[in-house]
Each structure stands twice: as structure tokens, then as C-alpha cells.
């Protein structure tokens with residue numbers, strides 16, 4: 001269900017609803033204009049890669065006149081490999097990918113942090129486990145199988161709230177492949193996952209999803225809205241059957257009292273290495289402080305954010321869980 005929040009925060013009743021359902025959809029966290037710079041930067045970034053592919057003789061038609069919701073579709077449909085190259089450019093080698101200023105500004109946006117603080121408290125750590133997802137019509141790559149985000153995180157973090165904020169950059173609808181969520185099932189703990197689902201993602205088999213309980217909901221969300229979810233909330237996303245791209249970004253936040261790798265520099269300090277790294281909920285990617293009254297100096301600037309992320313980039317740290325491959 002879609003709800004309005006007031007004064008930027010979830011009310012006590014809304015927080016209680018989030019805790020009961022495992023998710024909450026707020027339709028009015030942002031003004032659409034707040035997201036415009038990121039949309040423009042992603043559009044520019046796509047253009048940079050398309051021009052590079054054209055210079056390398058890999059494509060002729062670059063579709064500069066096409067809108068944000070269309071251009072990548074044209075590239076994909078002309079040649080899948082070129083589409084994939086643009087996707088990889090946005091996704092980066094690991095973790096988050098595109099990290100321009102507008103991406104950082106979204107992660108640290110006061111409106112978002114205000115809403116987040118009503119769920120995780122005022123001392124907030126953000127994670128590099130953020131993703132940019134252009135779901136291109138007719139291209140299965142963006143379809144995400146059923147999973148809990150905790151399937152990707154260390155088991156010792158199952159008992160902590162790692163808040164996913166799923167932010168559409170267009171209106172997300174059933175037709176263009178919004179998420180589906182299984183409500184009231186996040187308190188059952190981690191479900192059996194398997195590796196190697198669509199696009200190499202983790203997957204919960206249908207028979208391992210809680211049954212007999214509440215039905216899945218189709219989580220439509222307008223531009224300006226945010227879907228808040230717990231790390232144990234099962235969710236998936238369905239094919240885009242529209243003719244425009246479903247753009248979204250998902251970010252993750254946690255209280256600074258939960259396990260993270262804030263303050264660790266394993267590329268610089270030996271003692272910050274392997275064993276300490278395993279404390280974090282997702283050791284391969286850098287966490288960073290985005291809001292703190294108790295230690296305002298710890299809050300990262302844009303430069304700190306890029307330096308921290310770069311420090312983790314060359315590290316060869318494996319994801320924490322070993323699920324068996326899907327049969």
C-alpha cells in the first residue's frame with residue numbers, strides 16, 4: 001500500500017506498520033526535481049559509453065535524440081553486446097558502479113536521511129552495496145529472482161536491520177517491472193537461497209518461499225516515492241513488458257551500532273585486514289558514515305566517499321555466504 005509521510009518522517013504508526021509488514025512504500029519522500037540531476041548524469045554517462053562504442057566502430061546509430069527512458073533500449077535491440085557494455089559501464093567492476101556527485105547527493109539527501117532515521121535511528125551508516133538498475137524492455141537481465149538481501153550478507157547480520165531504500169527514477173509499475181514483495185514474512189529468518197539464478201543472482205526457489213501466509217504484493221511506486229524494506233523481506237522483480245526503461249536505484253543503510261567496516265582500511269593497515277573485514281555485513285564493499293550527531297567529523301564528504309570506495313576496489317574479498325547452485 002502506498003502512503004504519504006509527513007514532515008519527511010514515518011510516523012510511529014507507520015514505523016509499526018513497517019515492522020509488521022517488513023516494508024513500507026512512501027509516495028512522497030522526494031520531489032521529482034530532486035532526482036533530476038541523477039537522471040541527467042546517468043543519461044550523460046550512457047552517452048559517454050555509446051560514443052566510445054561508436055568511436056571503436058562497434059555501432060553506427062547512437063540515438064542521441066532518444067529520451068532517458070528509451071535510448072539504452074535502442075542500443076540493446078540493435079546489438080545485445082553493446083547494450084551489455086553500457087550496462088557494465090554503469091554498474092562498474094563491483095559495488096554501485098556510477099559514483100558521480102549526484103549519486104552521492106542522493107545517498108546523503110537530507111530528505112532521504114530524515115525518513116531513514118525514523119527506521120534506523122539518527123546515527124546512520126550507508127553501504128557501497130547500492131545498485132543502479134535500468135530494466136530494459138524485453139531484456140531479461142534486469143529481472144530479479146526471489147531473494148532476501150540478507151542472502152548476500154553475513155549470517156551474523158541477520159539479526160540487525162539493514163534497510164533497503166528502493167528509489168524509482170521513473171514511475172515503477174507492474175507493467176514496467178516493479179518489485180513484488182512477500183509481506184509479514186521477514187521474521188521467519190533467512191530462507192534457503194541458491195546461487196546462479198537469473199544473471200548470476202541468488203534465488204529462493206518457489207517451494208522454499210513461505211506458503212499459506214500472506215500473498216505477495218505488487219510494489220508499484222511513483223517517481224518521488226521510496227520503498228523501504230528489511231534485509232529479510234523476500235522480494236523479486238518481474239519482466240518489463242512496457243516500451244520504456246524502468247530506472248531505479250537501491251541503497252542500503254544501517255545504524256552505526258550494527259556491524260560494518262567503517263574505519264577499516266584493509267588496503268593500508270595490515271591489522272584492518274581479513275579477520276576484521278569479516279565483521280562487516282558485506283565485507284567486499286566499503287561502508288561509510290552519512291549522519292552522526294555523536295561524531296560529526298566521521299560523516300563523509302564526496303571526496304571521502306570516492307576515496308573509501310576506491311580503497312576497496314582492488315581487494316579480493318569474497319561474498320560471505322556459500323549457497324549451493326540452483327539445480
Ligand SMILES: O=C(O)CCC(=O)C(=O)O
Pocket residue numbers: 133142143144149164166177178179235236237238248250
Ligand atoms: O530493482 C529490482 O528490480 C530489484 C531490486 C532488488 O532486488 C533489491 O533492491 O534488492
